[in-house]
Amino acid sequence: MDNTADAIIIGGGVQGASLAFHLAQRGMKPIVLEKKFVGAGATGRSSGLVRMHYDTEVDARLAWVSFDYFRNWKEMVGGDSGFTRTGFLQIVGDKHYDALKQNTKMLQSIGIPTWLISSDDVARLCPHYYTGDFEFAAYEPESGYAMPSDTANSLMNAARQQGARLVQDCTVSGVKVNGGRITGVDTAQGEFHAPVVVNCAGAWAEKLNQMVGLELPYDTWRHDTMFVMRPRQAGPSHPATIDFRHEMYFRSEGELTLVGLEDNNPLGGSPDDESDHALPGFVDRAVDRICQRMPIMEQGGLHSAHGGYDGITPDQHPIIGAAGPDGYYLNCGHSGTGFKTAPAVGRCLTELIIDGEVTTVDISSLAPSRFQEGKLIGGTYDNIWT
Ligand SMILES: Cc1cc2nc3c(=O)[nH]c(=O)nc-3n(C[C@H](O)[C@H](O)[C@H](O)COP(=O)(O)OP(=O)(O)OC[C@H]3O[C@@H](n4cnc5c(N)ncnc54)[C@H](O)[C@@H]3O)c2cc1C
Structure with a gap:
């Protein structure tokens, strides 16, 4: 088995699957490493609400871009998300x-x-x-709801058809860094090599951040x-x-x-x-x-x-962007609302990784640096979930 890829995605939830789909669509060959099976984490338990009502613009815009996928799943992804x-x-x-x-x-x-x-x-x-x-x-x-496992699986199937790989029953136990740059990961199934590693590990994400010395509130x-x-x-x-x-x-x-x-x-x-x-x-x-x-x-x-x-952050918003060693990215901390936004998040993160800038939705407010900079996100409601 060739264990070298353009990017390693840790976690086969809806976020990892969406990222794999979008990276593969842009010609990259990612590998998704999943410790159990696709949808084994929050995704498989998600209530699957698909709505745009939010109290911050960044969430609403991510949900709105994603909604286009849910309405046109067959044409944009293939398979079925179960959107009703x-x-x-x-x-x-x-x-x-x-x-x-x-x-x-x-x-x-x-x-x-x-x-x-x-x-x-x-x-x-x-x-x-x-x-x-x-x-x-x-x-x-x-608006309405979709079936989260079907959504993640159809994204992953479409990613694989375009050259992505999925390895299940494969727990990542270490992230390899050389000279300040990401080189790959250690797993129960051996080493995997790539210049890019993305943490899509949901509620387990903090452990992976610690492996590269990142201390983020989580x-x-x-x-x-x-x-x-x-x-x-x-x-x-x-x-x-x-x-x-x-x-x-x-x-x-x-x-x-x-x-x-x-x-x-x-x-x-x-x-x-x-x-x-x-x-x-x-x-x-x-x-x-x-x-x-x-x-x-x-x-x-x-x-x-x-x-x-699910993983949760102090402002109940996801952490999306680069941090730590060169080539390390985060897409985690979705705080109970990261199903409906997954299509747009995968697209935005793909733009960041390949183009170095995001054009679909301005997600700069979700950057990992916001905690250190004291720029936590606040909305007009106290809390909203799902
Ligand atoms: C009960 C419930 C209801 C929800 N309802 C809604 C809703 O209605 N609408 C909405 O938008 N959001 C909802 N959410 C939130 C949403 O489901 C999550 O934000 C979203 O599924 C997160 O996806 P993910 O891919 O980031 O994480 P997950 O789906 O948790 O995926 C992370 C994956 O990483 C794997 N993993 C972890 N560590 C490792 C490792 N070391 N090596 C390899 N793999 C690893 C795990 O096995 C897991 O499969 C709900 C969440 C819950 C829990």
Whole structure:
């Protein structure tokens, strides 16, 4: 086996797969080294919401560029991302009304199809939602959700068809540097050589950064979700919804509704800990909240519940760019929102690696240097996930 490549990508999640796809599309021959299998990390557990509503322009622009891929997956990537258009609603409480208006304007100025609708409109759109606790919401009629494992696998398949390689069951245990330049990595399957190494290792990324002497503020974030079976009377679908009033989001998938909560997501746990089951107490809290927003769910039933781990940074934004030895790049710390942006991030990082400058979206604010420079990113909402 020839273990030399133009670039080594550590991690076969949706971010590593997107980067491999875009590098290969530009004629490079990358190798993706994945310690388990494609989608084994956060990607395989992701809720897959695809929406553009954000409170910072860089996120909204990355989501908007990515949306073009989700809508045209077959033509732009090949295979299937499972994108399903359900529409998207952002519900907030009165303390966030000004921010909601401001953000909707910002999104419209980018060209994103979104506007404010009244709670009466929401009631017409979603007859089973309780709408008595908010006045208006932001609506994106084109948005919805996609299937994260399918998305990552089709990106990886398309990358391989264009000359990328994937090596699974291959844990990177060391990053090799000579004279301040990246030369390759050590793995359980031997050495791999390349002048470029990209850390796409999600919740495990800090370990790799430490291997090249990079100390960046980084933590792990655990997030549990559950699927409930909707009662038949609740209808065939409902919009993907982020509901700040209940610190919750939910979306439909066939006869199921997926629910996640935005509070009590523990930081600092090992991403290798058991996550096939949700943490104690999660299901009770999630059932209580979904029944408050959709009272008809009291007639539903629990289908399943599990968790997942992502990397998180102090400003809850990803770290994308070069740092440390020449040839070392980071694409990690997606902080619970890095599924929907993966197509655009892979394209931007490819531009940075090959052209030395990024033209698709200005991602300079996401550079690793922002922590040392005290330029943390702030939005108009306190926190938003997914
Ligand atoms: C439960 C949950 C729900 C979410 N919902 C949404 C959502 O609705 N919308 C959204 O946009 N985002 C969502 N997110 C966030 C999103 O899923 C992640 O940001 C995204 O999947 C991160 O992709 P990644 O490729 O960076 O990381 P991962 O998918 O975690 O991939 C990293 C990979 O690196 C591998 N790896 C680690 N260390 C090594 C090593 N030393 N050698 C080789 N391989 C290694 C791992 O095995 C893993 O496969 C959610 C996250 C979670 C956990």
